[in-house]
C-alpha cells in the first residue's frame with residue numbers, strides 16, 4: 001500500500017491540518033517531515049481546543065501512529081509540553097514515535113535568533129523566534145545536537161561544550177548578552193531524555209515495514225512550496241524544505257512508495273511576513289478576505305497578507321512537487337464578492353511570465369495579469385456535495401484546475417470534517 005504526501009502549494013496556512021484530518025481515517029501512520037514548532041494546527045479534541053505545533057494531528061486517532069521524521073527540528077521542552085497537553089484532555093500520546101536523527105533546538109538557538117533578528121532591523125526576516133532557523137543552520141554546519149545524543153550523556157556534554165564555546169562568544173562579545181552554562185542545559189536535557197526515551201525509534205524502518213505489510217502512510221509537510229528553502233522566494237522562506245522531494249529524504253523512503261501528492265490550495269492566497277506576493281490586495285478586497293478567512297497566525301497571532309488566487313504559483317507548485325491532485329480549502333470565504341480575480345500570468349519589465357520568473361528581482365516587480373470570474377452570493381458552508389455549490393463556484397473551481405493543470409479531488413467549505421466535499425461524489 002502506498003504513501004501519500006500532503007504539501008502546501010502557496011506560502012503556508014493553506015489548511016493542511018484540515019486535509020490531514022480528512023484523510024486520517026484511511027491512514028495508519030501520519031508523519032511530519034520538516035519544520036519545527038512554528039507550524040500550528042488548531043484542533044478540537046474532546047471539546048477542548050488544542051494548538052499542536054510539532055505533533056502530527058493524527059495523534060487524535062487511536063488507530064494512527066504519529067511520527068516525527070528526521071527532517072524536523074525538535075525543541076524537546078515544547079514536545080513534552082504538547083504531550084502533557086494531550087494527556088490532560090484524555091488523548092494518549094504514547095503512540096508518538098520520534099526519530100533519533102532529529103536535530104534539537106537548544107536554548108542558545110532561541111537566544112541567538114532573538115538577538116540576530118533585532119540586529120537585522122528593517123531587514124529582519126520576521127521569523128517566529130523559536131530557534132528553528134539557527135538549529136537548521138547548525139545542522140548544516142555539522143555542530144548540531146541530535147535527539148539520539150541525549151542517550152549518551154558524555155557525548156551530549158562534549159557536543160554541547162563545543163557548541164557553547166562559539167555560541168557564548170557570539171552572545172557575549174557580539175550581542176552583549178550573558179553566556180549560557182553547560183551544566184544547567186545538561187540538567188534540563190537529561191530530564192527530557194528520560195521522558196522521551198520510549199518514543200525514540202528508527203522511523204525510516206518503521207515506515208518501510210508498515211508499507212511492506214500494506215499500511216497507509218501520510219507524509220505531512222508544514223509551511224508551503226513558496227516558503228521552501230530552495231524552491232521558494234529566498235531569503236523570505238523557511239529554513240527547511242516543504243516540497244515533496246524532502247518528504248522522502250526526511251522519511252527515508254523511496255519515491256516509488258508515493259502514489260498521491262496532494263497539493264493543499266487555498267481558494268485565495270495569503271502570506272505571513274516579508275517577501276514578494278504579486279497578487280496581494282492592499283485594499284478592501286484583501287481586508288475582507290483576511291476578516292472572513294480569519295487570517296491570523298495560529299502560533300504567532302500575526303495578521304496575514306491577503307490576495308487573489310495565483311495560478312502561476314499553482315503551476316509552479318504542481319511542477320516542483322509532482323502534484324497528482326488538489327485539495328481546495330476555504331472556498332466559503334469567497335462568497336459575496338461580485339467578481340473574483342485570478343492571476344494567470346505576471347508582467348515584469350515589459351515581459352509576460354507564465355511561470356515564476358527566473359530572477360527574484362523580477363518576482364518582486366511582478367504585476368499580476370488577472371482574469372475576472374463571476375462571483376456568487378450564496379453561503380457555501382452547508383454544502384455537502386460539489387453539486388450543492390452554485391454554478392459560479394463550480395466554474396471558479398474548474399478554472400483553477402484548468403489553469404493549474406491538476407485535478408481537484410476535494411473542496412472544503414468550512415472548518416468542519418463534514419464540510420469537505422469529494423469532487424467525485
Ligand code: GDP
Nearest residue numbers: 013014015016017018329330331412413414415
Ligand atoms: P495549515 O497550517 O495549512 O493547517 O493552515 P491553518 O492552520 O492556518 O489553516 C487552517 C485554518 O482555517 C484553521 O483554523 C481551519 O479550521 C480553517 N479552515 C480550514 N479549512 C477551511 C475552510 O474550508 N473554510 C473555512 N472557513 N475555514 C477553514
